[in-house]
Amino acid sequence: MGTDLVAYAEVLARETGQQLSDPAKLIAPMVQRFIATDRGFVRARRSLSDKG
Structure with a gap:
């Protein structure tokens, strides 16, 4: 999986306060x-x- 997608998920998780497992x-x-x-x-x- 691309590092950009992982980084995007991390930023989104921080902004929304929701953990994304995948x-x-x-x-x-x-x-x-x-x-x-x-x-x-x-x-x-x-x-x-x-x-x-």
């Missing part, structure tokens, strides 16, 4: 958030649904 569990929510906030993807997806 930093890999952050990956899915991070990808979901990235997809939800990727404007280019949102536009392209909307364009595809408008055509279908």
